[in-house]
Amino acid sequence: MRLDVGLLEFLQRPLMCILAAADSAKRPSAGRGIGFQVLDDRETIDVIFSAWQWPRLESSLRQTGRLAVTFVSPSDYVTFQIKGPAAMRDTAAHDLDRAGRFIADATDELRSLGVPPSIIEPWLTRRDPKVARLTVSEVYIQTPGPQAGMSAGASAR
């Protein structure tokens, strides 16, 4: 499934990112993303998270190989969830840079909305960064409102 242009544009905005995986007992785990990158094929997304902060995420992912990622634009609550099979890949230096930019942008955005930086700091860390490579198979609108839950933002090949 390829992400459409509208969704690609949305993903350029300052965003917050949360992710979930479930272990083999179907127990869900949750955490926050600290960066991501849409690959050129437009159907793969690398999502970075701190395994130090969210250890259960990585073990769940390794057990079941499925991931859900939700991106929200804090200024207007526009929200999309992307799901699909995922696998851990090795972390590279550019992932750390990307995470640094993502954290800075998200912090600025939230600060501009009146959230004090001291409150945001505990949420986003680059400690022990890990990367999950997600193959997009489902995209849903999650913006609160009548369209919530509807499929969107991607076209089947």
Add this chain to the structure above:
Amino acid sequence: MSLRLSDLAPCFEGVIPSIIATAAADGTPNISYLSHVVRVDEEHVALSNQFFAKTAANIRANPQVTLILVDCFTGDQFLLDIRFVRSVEHGPLFDKISLQLRASSAQVGMAEVMRLRSADIFRVHGIEPVLSPVEPAPAPARRRTISLPDLAEAGRAIERKIETEEIIDSLLGGVAHLLGHRNALVLARDVHRGCFTTTGSIGYERSGLGSEVAGEDGLIGAAAASGLTVKVSDMSRVRRFGEAIDADAMASEDATRTIAFPELPLAMSQIAVPMKIRDEVIGILFVESLERMAFGEEDQAALEILAGQAARALKESERAANSASGAIPAAGRTAAGGRDVHVVHHRLDDSIFVDGAYIVKGIAGALLRLMLDWHLSEGRSEFSNRELRLALAPRMPEVKDNLETRLLLLRRRLEEKQAPIQIRRTGRGRLRIEAQGSPTLAAAQE
């Protein structure tokens, strides 16, 4: 578990969104933000079922759920392992969640989008703190705890008061001195006009006495309709319709016969506490603050105690004034002279203008018209509450329960407008009208 739900109070303020992770029957994960988590007791939380169909379906197929909660003071995060127990669609717990949701969605400007259909109850199986990359912030300057003896004394101070005016002032004084909140209003229910009218006010540039709030909108409307306390803890993202203070407020008062509601443009927290006698809401105590999260659980509890005390005292005050001596004061020409004071009464809404300036409407307006009428026809300036009550009751039956608050509103509006007619209390259940000149009373041509 070492951490208890009651340790996480700042996570339940609805200020920073929580996160909910679920998994479908086939194990597919799902993650979304959650508008509100409510602590039910030490072992259960309730989630407003505002989240999306997928989350709701997952919970029913696989009751294991993971939550991330965030402390709104420190940003600290907590992972909760919870299991779905049941859903509620009505009843006190549902009402509580529904109301909190309404307030919290009002604070993000989405009150219309979020409407609670049902609430889901979960048992909490584990709470663990999420590692934080920053040193724990020095304990934030949380407000001092409220001393129970001081609260009891504030309650007794209200209880000791006999007059409506003193009770309301004592309640507002308690809010200011005991809790340190500087901006507060007391609104009295006006059954006749179907609204709540500002009868006492502290801390505002314009007192707003006589301003009215109708309907179920806003915190005051929601608290009045539900009989429950409603609060907003972070207004930073609420669209501020009222920021531009109307410089012509006084001029528009005369044109619209409407008094502008007092405003604290930079308020970050607001709370509306119903003043109840059993299930009857007789008024609203409204408090606001420039601080985020100004009204924690303790503040709310203290405000509810004081508001309840004041409600009972007000009821008792009405009852006592009702049974005070009903002797109609003797007639006697009062010395009148000087210029004419023009009083105009509008029959449609009982609004009263003195020398062209709008004073008040409704029962309070009808009371002034009545006193002036007697003053001019019988030549007396003293009146008893009892005769006013008897005279108005056929047309406005609810006057028997709230004459005192209406008289207070009338007196205070006349004072505030520095009108050439004033009403003074001369004793228990007795009043005198004082005019700087010779009053005339005319019916307005509607």
